[in-house]
Amino acid sequence: MQFTVQPSGGMVDAESRAASLADPGFGRVFTDHMVSARWNASAGWHDARLMPYGPLVIDPASAVLHYSQSVFEGLKAYRQPDGGVALFRPESNAGRMIDSCRRLALPELPVEDFVAACDLLVRTDAAWVPDGEAASLYLRPLMIADEVGLMVRPSDSVRFLLIASPAGSYFTGPLRPISLWLTQEYVRAAVGGTGAAKCGGNYAASLVAQREAMDHGCDQVVFVDAVEHRWVDELAGSNIVFVLDDGTLVTPELTGAILPGVTRDTVLTLARDAGHRVEERRVDVDEWREGARSGRIAEVFACGTAAVITPVGPLKWPGGEVTAGDGAPGPTTLALRQQVIDLQYGRTPDTHGWLRRVVRPPA
Ligand SMILES: Cc1ncc(COP(=O)(O)O)c(C=O)c1O
Numbered sequence: 123m124q125f126t127v128q129p130s131g132g133m134v135d136a137e138s139r140a141a142s143l144a145d146p147g148f149g150r151v152f153t154d155h156m157v158s159a160r161w162n163a164s165a166g167w168h169d170a171r172l173m174p175y176g177p178l179v180i181d182p183a184s185a186v187l188h189y190s191q192s193v194f195e196g197l198k199a200y201r202q203p204d205g206g207v208a209l210f211r212p213e214s215n216a217g218r219m220i221d222s223c224r225r226l227a228l229p230e231l232p233v234e235d236f237v238a239a240c241d242l243l244v245r246t247d248a249a250w251v252p253d254g255e256a257a258s259l260y261l262r263p264l265m266i267a268d269e270v271g272l273m274v275r276p277s278d279s280v281r282f283l284l285i286a287s288p289a290g291s292y293f294t295g296p297l298r299p300i301s302l303w304l305t306q307e308y309v310r311a312a313v314g315g316t317g318a319a320k321c322g323g324n325y326a327a328s329l330v331a332q333r334e335a336m337d338h339g340c341d342q343v344v345f346v347d348a349v350e351h352r353w354v355d356e357l358a359g360s361n362i363v364f365v366l367d368d369g370t371l372v373t374p375e376l377t378g379a380i381l382p383g384v385t386r387d388t389v390l391t392l393a394r395d396a397g398h399r400v401e402e403r404r405v406d407v408d409e410w411r412e413g414a415r416s417g418r419i420a421e422v423f424a425c426g427t428a429a430v431i432t433p434v435g436p437l438k439w440p441g442g443e444v445t446a447g448d449g450a451p452g453p454t455t456l457a458l459r460q461q462v463i464d465l466q467y468g469r470t471p472d473t474h475g476w477l478r479r480v481v482r483p484p485a
Contacts, residue, residue, distance in 0.1 A: 123170045123235040125242055130154045130174035143252045146288040153247035157239040157284035161229045172242055181270045185277040190323045191267035193222035196427045198258040199244045199251055202468035207244055207251050207481035210466050212237045214384045222319035227276035228265050239284045241480045248481045252288050260289040297451060299435030302344045303335030310355060312348035317379035328358035340438055346407055354405045355379055360426030361386040365454045367420045370399040385425040392461050414446040421452030431459035
């Protein structure tokens with residue numbers, strides 16, 4: 123894919139940018155540029171360009187607005203100790219987007235084009251990559267069906283977009299365990315459905331349960347399987363890992379209803395490297411309850427690009443709650459978290475080749 127470069131005439135001035143970077147929050151502020159490319163069945167991918175960030179003009183009869191034929195991704199660029207910038211495992215996100223596209227009957231964007239788009243946007247808007255601890259530039263690639271017409275069928279016209287947003291820590295304040303609400307009424311995804319794809323519909327379906335969690339004073343909702351309502355799947359926006367008292371890591375196996383997290387894979391790989399036993403298998407919610415009570419489950423954490431590794435405190439459900447360990451972040455959780463962060467920020471050797479240098483250090 124060849125990108126036409128159309129620089130922004132109205133770039134944010136350095137002072138306003140510095141003010142935004144001082145406290146970016148998550149997904150609130152966007153950089154000066156975005157990438158766009160179009161696809162249709164006859165021309166394939168075409169009209170790829172880097173252009174000023176700005177609103178889209180979209181026909182109200184566009185397929186995506188009605189039938190949600192869309193997918194997205196999430197990955198980050200990190201400031202390195204020498205002042206350069208690196209992306210973390212962009213090829214993994216590119217591969218997952220291809221899998222999501224297959225499920226949503228969207229055209230595949232080749233890995234090299236996905237990565238080239240990320241490179242171009244990060245290089246162009248490198249001044250937007252924050253320096254601070256736990257801060258990064260979050261990249262949000264997305265693909266939408268923009269054929270105009272109300273027929274329910276795969277769209278013949280599609281648009282790829284990539285935007286970027288400086289991000290602080292997803293969960294604000296000092297690292298504190300999050301509380302989880304076990305929803306019994308709502309399911310996020312069923313095997314054969316779209317749970318393993320990163321598509322907006324999965325998130326739309328999770329919102330009512332997330333609201334239920336917040337109504338019960340919890341930070342996040344945890345979903346169980348759609349058939350027996352007892353096997354732990356994941357949270358609305360991150361995977362979940364249990365640490366047993368002998369150091370074994372247990373995480374729900376990828377059934378097709380769970381998003382295969384890049385962070386999940388990173389954590390499992392690092393844990394195996396460090397000599398932990400790792401089990402990917404079904405986890406019964408009763409195993410969680412009883413394991414937390416007996417001490418067999420020593421720690422629980424959530425993991426994802428935005429969440430990094432976040433300790434889990436209480437699990438609540440109608441009429442009960444349980445907490446693994448003493449409720450404080452556990453040693454394995456903290457060690458893995460530090461390891462992942464050190465890798466992403468280039469402070470430890472990148473033995474798995476996960477960092478992709480996109481911006482060289484200043485001369
Ligand atoms: C539903 C869901 N599960 C898991 C994850 C974690 O995936 P990753 O580590 O690739 O960010 C995310 C975050 O993107 C998610 O939205």
